[in-house]
Amino acid sequence: MRASLLPYWRLLRAGIREQSTYRLAALGGLVANATFGFLKVAVLFATVRAAGGDLNGYDLGAMSAYIWLSQGLLGSVNLHGRSDFAERIKDGSVAVDFLRPLDVQAASIVQEVGRSLWSLVPRGIPSVLIGGLVVGMTMPTSPGPYLLGAVSLLIGITIGAAVVYLVATAGFWMVETRGLQILYMVVSGFLAGLFVPIALFPGWLLVLAQATPFPSMMMYPIDILSGRVTGAAALGLTAAQLGWLAALGLAGHLLTRAGRHKLEVQGG
Amino acid sequence: MSPIIETRELTRDFHVRDGLRRKRIRAVDEMSFSVDAGAAVGYIGANGAGKSTTIKMLTGILVPTSGEVRTCDLRPVQDRRRLAREVGVVFGQRSQLWWDLPVRESFTILASIHALSSADERARTDELVDRLEMSEYLGTPVRQLSLGQRMRAEVAAALLHSPRLVILDEPTIGLDVLSKQRLREFLVQERQTHGTTLLLTTHDMGDIERLCDRVLVVDHGHLAYDGTLDGLSRTVGAQRVLVVDLAEQTPDLLGIPDTAHLGSESRGLRQRLAFDAERTTAARVLGAVSEQAEVLDLSIEEPDIEDVVRRVYAASR
Amino acid sequence: MADLAPYRAVLASRIRSQRSYRANFRIDLISSFMVGLVELAEVWVLFHNVHSLGGFTFAQILLVFGLADVAFSLADLAFGHCDNLPTYIRAGKLDVFYLRPQPLLLQLITSDISLRRLARVLVGVVCVVAGLAVNDIAWSASTVLLLVVSLVSGFAIFSAMFVWAAGAQFFLINGAEMTNAFVYGGRYAATQPAAVWNRPLKVVFGFFFPMAFTGYLPTLEILGLPGPEWLPAWLAWCTPLAAVWAWAMAMLFWRIGVRHYQGGGG
Numbered sequence: 025m026r027a028s029l030l031p032y033w034r035l036l037r038a039g040i041r042e043q044s045t046y047r048l049a050a051l052g053g054l055v056a057n058a059t060f061g062f063l064k065v066a067v068l069f070a071t072v073r074a075a076g077g078d079l080n081g082y083d084l085g086a087m088s089a090y091i092w093l094s095q096g097l098l099g100s101v102n103l104h105g106r107s108d109f110a111e112r113i114k115d116g117s118v119a120v121d122f123l124r125p126l127d128v129q130a131a132s133i134v135q136e137v138g139r140s141l142w143s144l145v146p147r148g149i150p151s152v153l154i155g156g157l158v159v160g161m162t163m164p165t166s167p168g169p170y171l172l173g174a175v176s177l178l179i180g181i182t183i184g185a186a187v188v189y190l191v192a193t194a195g196f197w198m199v200e201t202r203g204l205q206i207l208y209m210v211v212s213g214f215l216a217g218l219f220v221p222i223a224l225f226p227g228w229l230l231v232l233a234q235a236t237p238f239p240s241m242m243m244y245p246i247d248i249l250s251g252r253v254t255g256a257a258a259l260g261l262t263a264a265q266l267g268w269l270a271a272l273g274l275a276g277h278l279l280t281r282a283g284r285h286k287l288e289v290q291g292g
Numbered sequence: 293m294s295p296i297i298e299t300r301e302l303t304r305d306f307h308v309r310d311g312l313r314r315k316r317i318r319a320v321d322e323m324s325f326s327v328d329a330g331a332a333v334g335y336i337g338a339n340g341a342g343k344s345t346t347i348k349m350l351t352g353i354l355v356p357t358s359g360e361v362r363t364c365d366l367r368p369v370q371d372r373r374r375l376a377r378e379v380g381v382v383f384g385q386r387s388q389l390w391w392d393l394p395v396r397e398s399f400t401i402l403a404s405i406h407a408l409s410s411a412d413e414r415a416r417t418d419e420l421v422d423r424l425e426m427s428e429y430l431g432t433p434v435r436q437l438s439l440g441q442r443m444r445a446e447v448a449a450a451l452l453h454s455p456r457l458v459i460l461d462e463p464t465i466g467l468d469v470l471s472k473q474r475l476r477e478f479l480v481q482e483r484q485t486h487g488t489t490l491l492l493t494t495h496d497m498g499d500i501e502r503l504c505d506r507v508l509v510v511d512h513g514h515l516a517y518d519g520t521l522d523g524l525s526r527t528v529g530a531q532r533v534l535v536v537d538l539a540e541q542t543p544d545l546l547g548i549p550d551t552a553h554l555g556s557e558s559r560g561l562r563q564r565l566a567f568d569a570e571r572t573t574a575a576r577v578l579g580a581v582s583e584q585a586e587v588l589d590l591s592i593e594e595p596d597i598e599d600v601v602r603r604v605y606a607a608s609r
Numbered sequence: 610m611a612d613l614a615p616y617r618a619v620l621a622s623r624i625r626s627q628r629s630y631r632a633n634f635r636i637d638l639i640s641s642f643m644v645g646l647v648e649l650a651e652v653w654v655l656f657h658n659v660h661s662l663g664g665f666t667f668a669q670i671l672l673v674f675g676l677a678d679v680a681f682s683l684a685d686l687a688f689g690h691c692d693n694l695p696t697y698i699r700a701g702k703l704d705v706f707y708l709r710p711q712p713l714l715l716q717l718i719t720s721d722i723s724l725r726r727l728a729r730v731l732v733g734v735v736c737v738v739a740g741l742a743v744n745d746i747a748w749s750a751s752t753v754l755l756l757v758v759s760l761v762s763g764f765a766i767f768s769a770m771f772v773w774a775a776g777a778q779f780f781l782i783n784g785a786e787m788t789n790a791f792v793y794g795g796r797y798a799a800t801q802p803a804a805v806w807n808r809p810l811k812v813v814f815g816f817f818f819p820m821a822f823t824g825y826l827p828t829l830e831i832l833g834l835p836g837p838e839w840l841p842a843w844l845a846w847c848t849p850l851a852a853v854w855a856w857a858m859a860m861l862f863w864r865i866g867v868r869h870y871q872g873g874g875g
Contacts, residue, residue: 052787059790062810063798067655067662070805074659203636203725210640210647219651224658353707355871369871376710386701388708392626404618405709 031126032134039138050146053099057151061095064219065159080223081252085162089250090221092155094242097177099147100140101241102184103218105208107136110192110201113283122284129189129276136185137178164251172258173249179265180245183237186272187212193276196283217243237268294365295326296457296489297350301359304345304513319345321513322359327506329456332483332490334504334521338601342513343493347459350491351381364457377406380455384462387442388449389434395445396430399452406453413452420448423478440471447475451482458482460492464499469592476502497532497594501569509604517604522570524600531566533593534577538563539586548580615711616719627724637725645682645732649674652800663802668743669832670802675736676756677799677824680763682733686726688771691717694778695785703870714863717775744832752831755845762848763823769855770795770818776862779870791818799823804837811839819851 065088072079072087082090109132112118121128155161164170191208195201213219215238222233222243233239244261247253253261304320320342327333337343348354349361352368352375361368364378389398403413421427424444429437437445443463451458460479464472480503482488492499500507500521507524509517517524533554542560546553550572554564567577574592581587627634652674656667665673694717697703706716746752774788781787798806798814803825806814814820821840829836830845 046783048781048784049786052781052784052790056786056790056794059794059813060797063794063801063814066805066807066810067801070662070802071655071659074662079658198633200630200633203633203640207636207640207643210644214647214650220654224654226654226657229654348704351708353704353871372707373710373712376708379708381708383701383704386705388705390622390626393622397622401615401618401622405615405711407612407614407710 032130035131035134036138036141039135040142043139043142044145047146050099050143053143053147054150057095057098057147058154060098061091061151061155064091064095065155068220082221082223083162085160086250086252087221088155088159088161089163090246090252092152092159092161093246093249094218095155096144096148096151097180097242097246098151098218099143100181101216102136102140102188103209103213103216103242105188105191105205105212107185107188107192108132109189110195110205113192113195114201119287122287128284129273129280132192133182133185133189133276136188137182140181140185162250164254169248169251169254169258172262173245176248176258176262176265177245179262179269180241183265183269183272184241186269186276187237187241189276190272190279193279193283196279196286212238212241215239216241217246237272240265240268294329296329296331296365297325297327297361297363297491299326299346299350299359299361300324302346302349302356302361303358304342304349304354305357318513320349320356323510323513323515324359325508325515325518327489327491329489330483330487331506332504333492334500334507335491335493335510336495336500336507336597336601337493337510337516338598338605341510343510344461346510347381347461347491347493351375351379351459377453378456380450380453380458382446382450382458382460382463384443384460384465387434387446389442389445391435392433394431394433395426395437398434398445398449402449402452408453416452416454417448420451423481424448425474440467440474443467443471444475444478447478451488454486455488457489457491460490460494462493462495464494464496472496472498479503495597497597497600500597509601511601511605524604525568525570531568532574532595534565534567534574534581535591535593536563536565536578536581536585536587537561537589539588542585545581545584548577551577615709616715619719620722623721624724634725638728641725642728642732645678645729648678648800649732649736663804664834664837665802665804668740669828670800671736672740672744672831673802673824673828674800675733675738675740675824676759676763676827677796677820678733679730679737680733680760680823681767681796681799682726682729683764684767684771686723686730688718688768689723689726690721691771691775692785693721694775695781695783698779698870713867714772718772740828746831747833755827755830759823759827759845759848762852765852766819766823766848766855767796769852769859772859773855773862776859776864776866779866795820799825801825803840808839815840819855822848822851 068087068091069084072082072084077083079087109118112121118128121131124131156163188208191201191204194204198204215222215233215236217233217239222230222239225233244253244265248258248261301322301324302320303318303322306317306319307314308317309315323342323346335343335346345354349356350363350368352363352372355369363375366375366378368375388402389395390401399417400413403417408416421430424447426441426444426448429441434442434445447460447463464475467475476499479490483490490503492503494500504521507517507519507521508515509524534551538561540561541558542563544553544556544560545563545565548565551565551567554566556563565577565581567574578587578590652670653667655662656670660666662670694703697706697717703713706713706720709716770792774785774792777788778785795814795818798810799820803811803815803821811821822844826836826840826842826845827848828834829840829842834842836842836844
């Protein structure tokens with residue numbers, strides 16, 4: 025590995041290790057995932073049944089796969105908008121970050137991704153297992169969707185960290201970013217397809233959702249993993265994800281520069 | 293005079309997880325002592341020796357594992373709310389003020405929390421503002437205060453309801469020399485005018501020297517020393533050091549009364565003189581130095597309390 | 610009656626300080642309003658796909674959503690900051706509460722109030738009004754009485770949930786998501802047509818955490834609908850009992866939590 029990438033690799037592992045110490049938190053998260061999951065099963069299954077067993081291509085098995093995959097990703101895709109970086113801007117420790125010979129944006133995102141990846145172990149995978157064993161679900165039988173799905177999931181998690189990083193940079197100019205964070209929490213969850221798959225949205229809302237990076241964070245990886253979208257269409261979704269990631273990375277880079285400039289000129 | 297604090301075989305255990313096993317740690321171990329009303333007691337010991345735990349039991353935050361404790365003739369846990377009217381506590385590390393409000397407003401809220409009449413509130417606030425020199429920043433939000441200003445506001449907040457007993461946990465931590473000095477002077481005055489009892493923990497020997505007439509040293513939950521400061525000084529031979537920066541290179545200042553020359557730097561531009569606070573004062577030493585050389589700057593190194601504590605521990609074992 | 614002046618003094622100052630950051634307060638109000646709106650949208654999207662769900666049309670579920678959401682957002686306004694207890698414990702702020710001559714729980718509850726959540730109450734109120742207007746309701750004195758009783762009891766039930774969660778936090782430092790599952794999961798459940806629940810969910814969110822009492826059962830009774838297995842409409846009149854039960858549990862957890870904190874958790 026190139027020496028210049030080594031620090032980021034270490035940061036990723038630090039994120040994973042850090043998260044792995046919060047065992048009670050992970051158990052709490054799993055309880056939350058499962059409880060919300062069963063409530064979603066109740067209401068979404070009733071909706072599929074009310075639609076005569078097929079709701080825009082979702083039968084009970086496919087709906088169950090959507091529900092438990094989305095619950096499993098809840099701890100990994102940042103849909104709450106809080107981040108260490110936001111805290112570090114608020115308490116001023118970001119000045120120290122700028123002194124390090126690392127890209128602040130990349131370092132912050134990599135660490136968040138590390139935490140997210142770990143959350144798959146105690147929260148993500150068990151949630152899917154609970155759903156599979158207690159409720160049952162339809163999952164693909166060939167390896168293709170899982171491989172591409174894993175890639176798509178990794179990109180999705182990274183997009184989440186990149187958007188939350190953008191939200192945090194607002195702290196360079198605003199005293200209090202909590203309102204913005206709550207706004208992000210509400211909008212991102214809904215448009216990422218956390219409560220209802222976006223395929224069930226009315227046309228105009230679907231277009232609106234697709235014009236944001238939020239479905240790339242959760243809905244697209246789920247569509248690919250569950251085998252709902254396959255082949256060229258699945259590659260298309262992954263390409264869209266990569267496009268969003270590049271755009272968000274660039275935006276974050278520019279805002280970081282502007283924020284750093286503001287700190288240097290006005291001293292925070 | 294009846295004691296304002298009385299503990300008998302006061303004991304407190306904690307359970308901590310050590311890997312998979314649960315381990316019992318005794319933070320305070322059968323401690324018995326009493327403090328008379330009006331006294332000023334320093335409570336010192338290494339980190340983790342049991343100081344905070346004791347304070348929490350005295351104020352009703354923690355329940356003792358065994359033994360008895362009475363504060364202001366009340367049972368701290370059962371009578372917590374009555375006790376709160378008699379005791380004021382200053383935690384150096386945590387704030388009782390409202391972070392985003394002006395200082396004045398915190399005082400108003402606390403006055404209403406302690407049900408002060410508006411006349412009492414005004415009189416007491418005026419007194420504290422005057423004596424702690426807070427008038428210029430009364431309208432400033434707490435978060436914008438310097439540490440020294442905030443600490444004075446914290447002390448005022450804890451004393452607003454004129455408690456009989458004031459407990460100070462590390463009140464001077466992080467303060468500059470001048471702020472420490474002001475705070476100590478205030479506490480001495482407060483004690484003189486109101487007969488307030490003081491109990492303070494500190495890492496600063498200067499706090500003990502200027503404020504306390506009795507010292508308790510705690511070691512692993514046991515009392516290792518209980519007596520006067522004189523006795524403690526004699527036990528450990530605590531000395532303070534005056535460091536002077538001089539205008540010109542000067543030969544070693546050997547003849548200053550009641551001092552020992554510790555060393556010179558930069559060919560005599562900076563010199564260090566140890567003196568015993570029992571026998572002379574920093575001012576007198578400085579006066580004698582000024583007669584021999586022009587002093588540009590000075591600082592005083594207090595005896596390291598960790599060192600004092602270590603010596604007490606060594607002597608008591 | 611205890612002297613309320615200290616609590617009033619704290620709350621008044623909290624309100625002043627929130628309104629003093631005007632720009633932030635405006636963004637807070639907007640995001641709070643969006644929270645309510647998006648939660649309504651989650652329900653609406655389902656009804657966009659099917660005509661009726663769990664025996665309810667969208668017009669009917671509007672009333673369930675409105676009643677539950679008004680009760681929840683008012684409770685959130687007054688009690689929501691009880692969620693901060695773990696932060697208070699870590700920062701030593703709880704110890705400061707111990708040094709004041711008021712009961713701990715009352716100090717915690719009155720230590721803050723989140724005015725921004727008023728915007729969310731607005732969404733709920735609009736839903737209740739719309740729900741009452743568009744549905745065919747046989748109005749009588751008892752309908753009005755039931756509405757008032759349900760809103761007051763619903764507020765009490767959700768408030769109790771926050772206190773219950775705070776009590777549990779004494780044991781669960783870092784495990785807040787466990788209680789969130791039932792506090793916020795409970796809110797989610799309360800806005801659903803409970804007929805779609807299976808039996809375990811009815812036990813958990815129908816009775817143990819009496820969420821069905823905040824919106825679903827009163828709506829059944831007001832609209833004159835029979836109600837599903839285990840949740841007959843007449844239970845709507847037992848909503849105050851559900852509130853008493855919720856508070857009994859909340860106080861029990863709070864007591865145990867405080868004892869744990871004083872006894873050694875710290």
